[in-house]
Amino acid sequence: MTNHPILWTFRRCPYAMRARLAVRSAGVTVELREILLKDKPQAFLEASPSATVPALQLSNRVIDESLDVMVWALKQSDPQRLLDMPEDGWELIVANDGPFKTALDHTKYAIRFPDLDVEAERGKAAAFLMNLNERLDGQAYLCGDIETIADLAIAPFVRQFANTDSNWFVAQPWSDLVAWLNRFTQGSAFAAIMTKYVPWSDGDDPVWFGGTNQG
Numbered sequence: 453m454t455n456h457p458i459l460w461t462f463r464r465c466p467y468a469m470r471a472r473l474a475v476r477s478a479g480v481t482v483e484l485r486e487i488l489l490k491d492k493p494q495a496f497l498e499a500s501p502s503a504t505v506p507a508l509q510l511s512n513r514v515i516d517e518s519l520d521v522m523v524w525a526l527k528q529s530d531p532q533r534l535l536d537m538p539e540d541g542w543e544l545i546v547a548n549d550g551p552f553k554t555a556l557d558h559t560k561y562a563i564r565f566p567d568l569d570v571e572a573e574r575g576k577a578a579a580f581l582m583n584l585n586e587r588l589d590g591q592a593y594l595c596g597d598i599e600t601i602a603d604l605a606i607a608p609f610v611r612q613f614a615n616t617d618s619n620w621f622v623a624q625p626w627s628d629l630v631a632w633l634n635r636f637t638q639g640s641a642f643a644a645i646m647t648k649y650v651p652w653s654d655g656d657d658p659v660w661f662g663g664t665n666q667g
């Protein structure tokens with residue numbers, strides 16, 4: 453048994469990505485357990501009340517909302533001062549997780565929503581992204597020239613949206629947004645959290661993640 457928290461995760465899930473980004477920035481060591489959403493291990497189902505990733509299993513409780521995992525990790529240690537963010541950064545995260553994510557799903561999985569007008573849904577997502585682009589005019593990150601938790605919390609979703617139609621995305625008049633996203637996807641933090649792991653199974657040696665002491 454390990455004393456370290458267990459982070460149940462799925463590599464391509466944007467919620468899990470942002471949890472891994474925060475854990476990595478905090479330098480907190482967790483045992484990473486990659487799962488397949490279509491074949492969830494029993495131990496995960498027993499740990500996570502919502503059966504969603506990410507879930508951070510602590511010795512006395514489970515945190516199963518990605519934003520809560522981020523905040524937990526950064527409250528342990530926040531060397532980049534990602535939590536040092538103005539209030540409107542939190543409002544951006546709320547808008548990302550709510551209306552933007554909904555419009556993103558309606559665009560990406562349009563086939564599942566035959567009653568919705570995909571162009572109208574894309575337009576709703578684009579309105580949010582235009583707002584981000586305006587914020588990025590003259591500053592490197594969403595809340596200024598220093599990266600904050602808002603950048604880490606939102607970028608995986610913008611990447612997901614961009615990947616639904618990358619030619620269309622880069623042709624839009626939001627060059628500051630494209631530059632911000634490129635810096636994110638080409639950066640060392642993103643590379644570090646996108647390492648591929650084979651899915652966990654009971655009895656495997658632990659996979660350590662996030663800590664400065666990887667051991």
Ligand SMILES: N[C@@H](CCC(=O)N[C@@H](CS)C(=O)NCC(=O)O)C(=O)O
Pocket residue numbers: 462464465466467468489503504505506516517518519
């Ligand atoms: N509000 C949750 C949402 C997490 C979520 O929906 N994760 C997806 C994967 S991206 C999931 O686990 N879905 C369950 C499934 O597909 O069975 C959070 O922020 O952690």
